[in-house]
Structures are given as structure tokens and as C-alpha cells.
Amino acid sequence: MEGYGWIMTIVIGGLAGWIAEKVMKFDTGLIMNIVMGVAGALVGNFLLSLIGIGLGGLLGNLIVAVLGACILIYLYRAIQSRNAA
Numbered sequence: 001m002e003g004y005g006w007i008m009t010i011v012i013g014g015l016a017g018w019i020a021e022k023v024m025k026f027d028t029g030l031i032m033n034i035v036m037g038v039a040g041a042l043v044g045n046f047l048l049s050l051i052g053i054g055l056g057g058l059l060g061n062l063i064v065a066v067l068g069a070c071i072l073i074y075l076y077r078a079i080q081s082r083n084a085a
Helices: 006-024 030-050 057-084
Strands: none
Touching: 006 030, 006 057, 030 057
């Protein structure tokens, strides 16, 4: 989340993590939502940069962070199911 201060990054990350938690039906707490949202923003921006897409603005960054967090939740579940088998 380039161009935002730490406080705004935490707010956007927390909101993105919370939205991803609800979309993916994954129960976590506030701190994990923030971590997922910020990490999701990094993953989402990296993946979109590979295909040449860049979303700007507050809403664009939120969308990218939510998509990235959903990808992280999906990967976590895939790894967990593989380890359980």
C-alpha cells in the first residue's frame, strides 16, 4: 500500500482482512485480519504487477488487499488439507 502511512495501512489491512474473512468464511481475530490484509495487499499487488495491472486509490488498494487475502486463505486451507491427509 504505497503512499499511505502506517496507521492508514493498518486500517485498510484490517478492513481488507475482515472482508476476506467474511467472504471465505474463515474465523480469525483482529490482529490476524490486519496481518492478512497487509500481506494480501503485498501478494495482490505483486500478482497484478505480473500481468501489468495497477489499481490506484483507496478503493483500488482495498480491492487488491481483499483479493490477496482471499488467495492467502485459500492457500492456507490447501496446505492444511494436504497435511491432514
